[in-house]
Amino acid sequence: MIRDILVNLAQGTDKDVARDFAASLAASFGAHLTGLTVAYEIDVPPFYMGALPTDFIDAQVLENQAAADKAAQGFTAAATAAGVTHDVRTLTASLGVAASTFADMSRLFDITVVGQPDPDRPGPEEVIAETVLIESGRAVLIVPYVQTKPFTPDRAVVAWDGSRAAARALAEALPLLHRTKDVEIFRVTRHEEDEDTAGQEVARHLARHGVAAKVRRLPVSSGEPIAAAILNEVSDQGADFVVMGGYGHSRLRELVMGGVTREILATMTVPVLMAH
Incomplete structure (x- = not known):
C-alpha cells in the first residue's frame, strides 16, 4: 500500500x-x-x-x-x-x-x-x-508539465522489456495497478516471435496479485525508436499512466540516461512511474 x-x-x-x-x-x-x-x-x-x-x-x-x-x-x-x-x-x-x-x-x-x-x-x-x-x-x-487530470486509475500500460529496472518498476507499481481497471502489458520486440512467453509470464505474476492484465506485443524494425512505439501505444489505449524501468548511470556526477528513458522523459504526455 x-x-x-x-x-x-x-x-x-x-x-x-x-x-x-x-x-x-x-x-x-x-x-x-x-x-x-x-x-x-x-x-x-x-x-x-x-x-x-x-x-x-x-x-x-x-x-x-x-x-x-x-x-x-x-x-x-x-x-x-x-x-x-x-x-x-x-x-x-x-x-x-x-x-x-x-x-x-x-x-x-x-x-x-x-x-x-x-x-x-x-x-x-x-x-x-x-x-x-x-x-x-x-x-x-x-x-508531465501538461498534466491537467488528477490521479485517474482507469487504464495503465506496463512497458516490459524483461530488465532489472522493469522488474523494479512493476513491483513498485503494484499498489497503483490494484486500483487500475484496465492493465496492458506492452512488449516491443525487434523480431517476430511465435509466442510471447515473457508477456504471458508477467500476466501470470500480476494475476496472482489479483491484477488482470492483457498482453500486446509489437515487433518493430531495428530502425524504429522504441520510445515512439511506447508513446503511440499509450495514446492508442488512452492510458492514464505508464509503468516502465528507467535506465541510466552516473559518471563523474553527470547523469547519463538510457536513450529510451531520456526520450520518454522528454516527450511523455501522461504520468510515468519509473524505477531503476
Missing part, C-alpha cells in the same frame, strides 16, 4: 502539476504527503565572487527564499484542499546538493512525485528527476 508520498515543489509558477497530482494521489490512497521546497543557493565560481556586488547576492538570496516560501504556502493550500495530512520541509542548498538530498529522502517514502522538465521554462526539474530516479532505489512518478 501507499501510505507515505514525497513531492518536489516547483517554483516560479502558480500551477505546480506535480504538487497537485501528488495531492490527488495521496487523497486516493489515504496517504500522508510531504513536500520539499528548496531555497537555492547562488552557485558562483570563486573567481567571479569578487566581481559580484554584495547587494546583488543578498537580493538574490532573499528572492530565492521568497520563492521557496511561496511554494510551501501553495503546497499547504493544495494539500489542505485535498483533505490529506501533510508536512512541508525547507532546504537551503545548491542544486546539486538539493538533488542528492531529495534522493536520500525518497528512500523512506513509498513513492516520490516529480515534475517533467518544461522546455519553455528552464528550471531544476531535470536534475531533480534524473537524480532521484537513479539514486533513490524507489519508485519515481514523473508528471
